[in-house]
Amino acid sequence: MKALRALRTITTTLSPKPHKTPLNPTFLHHFYSAQPQEEDPSHNLNSSDSENGSDSVFDSTHYTIPGLGSETNAQAPQQPTWDEKYREKADGLIFGKDTQKRKLKILEEEEERRRRLLAKALLEAALEAADDEDEEEEEVVVKEEDQKSLSVGIIGAPNAGKSALTNYMVGTKVAAVSRKTNTTTHEVLGVMTKENTQICFFDTPGLMLDKSGYIHKDMKVRVESAWSSVNLYDVLIVIFDVDRHLTRPDQRVIKLIQHMGSQPHPKQKRILCINKVDLVKKKKDLLKAAKQFEDLPGFERYFMISGLKGYGVKDLTQYLMEQAVKRPWDEDPFTLSEEVMKNISLEVVRERLLDHVHQEIPYQIEHRLMDWKELRDGSLRIEQHLITHKLSQRKILVGKNGSKIGRIGIEANEELRSIFKREVHLILQVRLK
Template identity: 30%
Template sequence: MEHKSGFVNIIGNPNVGKSTLINALTGEKISIISPKAQTTRQRVLGFLSTDDYQIVFSDTPGYIENPSYELHKKMLGYIETAFEDADIVILIVEPEEKDINPDLIKRLKSLQIPLIICINKIDTSQQQKMNELMAYYKKEFPKADVMLISALHNFNIDVLLARIIEVLPEHPAWYPKDILSDRNLRFFVAEMIREQIFYLYDKEIPYHCEVYIDYFKEEDIPKIGATIFVSRESQKRIIIGKDGNLIKKLGTQARKNIEKFLDQHIFLELHVKVKDWRNDDKILKQFGY
């Protein structure tokens, strides 16, 4: 059998489980997750490699209908790129979800490559609802594979992976087989800090935060310094909390996750700065957008 390799790009509405799915498929924590929508902001590639194939999975931000900031436009750009370089597209939806953007549906129907529709979170809905949704998507996309999965509980992930391998094009590996992602350590560390912001803070606060790694000193005990950028002074006060109690809690939780990821102890230092970064193209480029 010839070697197979290709880009398998995962798209869908916000908070439907795209990041959980890529983590389940690769067996690694490629993308951060949280209960809040729009946790993923950048396109992240995760690789699953064997002697016979390499699958380049792509996690993308949730589809935004009316972008309000330059940041949102950048996020939509990642989705556009995912359509352009895909060899296989996975559309992930939730039970009872039929409210998909008409432009997105039109784009999906025009695809000339394999489309796999995954109805996720099946443990949260009744079988009759699932059957109705399966019938709906099979009618709307007659050429697509439609399957039920639970990314969180690994249900049917093996079936999905087998189908991906089956329709993967013949091609040499796109990336070295000894790496897991196209992103470096600094990116993952920043994302783990940002992930905890989504868990610890409410309302609009996580959406006004970006994390930048100032330094990463690889010593016996690595020293990491990071700055949390917020849009307004009032948000800075919320991040820090009374007597610094919240930022201490954030630092502790983030440090534990980073230590688990790196499998070693670290020192983590956090600072907070105010800057209207979401509409500043220069700053967004500095952050990797």
């Protein structure tokens, strides 16, 4: 496995680093991003395109992104995408008069660096080959009568770390993780399979409570599904942000934990996970906070964890493995189902949206998966629409010359390629409702 990981990182390691230049990036933007394009007389814009504008659409096929060993892309002739006179002007500004010599020197230096890194990576892979034989696990087919399964619901206050814990335990990003609250808007299934045991995780929206301790009316539709599904799981994890409790205590969170503990279910085990312990600097503060909950009824076990860093997650995983019951698995352990992959694609884009667009705008945008298609070469074509209700919101989301939606699209496309281990053609379109 170590050798395989080393070889997988070769492409990333050898990717040329961007050449630094003292020029104003805004100035170069006029040459590379806003240059005039030749008009194709055979192409007629429809009313939808003209209304939304070309800047409001991100298409990953318009960007040169290194593939995952795709021979098809390497062999396909690429048409020049730059206007030659603008390219010459920009090259002159960057390299000076001796443009060709400077370019050749940079290419030679880069090639030498690539060769050294390649040799180093191959040497490390060869040295670790012996370790791979011991660590490599074969895909063993478990008979149905020997299979064990467990359904786990993760619930708690907004931004308590539910998504981060789910992603860490499953090992694949299945839910949006962002600094903003309430980033999960629907249940997302994550599956962890070890030996003969499979655990299915259901990450629910953060339970929004108003000052009186009731569900916030603005999030009522989203959160009602979380409450209605609470009793459907074999194990319910109630997660609690201890760092926030120590710095900005909220009685609504205490009421939520007490509410979950006071309504036990006869066929369900409930546990309390005190999360984000890595952010608490003083151990005595952590122990003091934990003591507040040790006498609460309804919880079978307590765990101190960091869902982001993984502290204490091993003990939690072992406990869940012990609770599994004999029944057939629900998911194929070696492949992601199409439904899970669709959810992942939505969550990854949503996470990037939350990182780049601020205030209340991300929560007011309708996010839809419009098209999902596996192409003949094995790549995925994913089209998603981001629908805004105000023209001002659309302008903010698109950004100047499509810069913001372009950045969101590029980052999301790269992450999806890494998760799915294949080429992804992501198309994001911003529309006004």
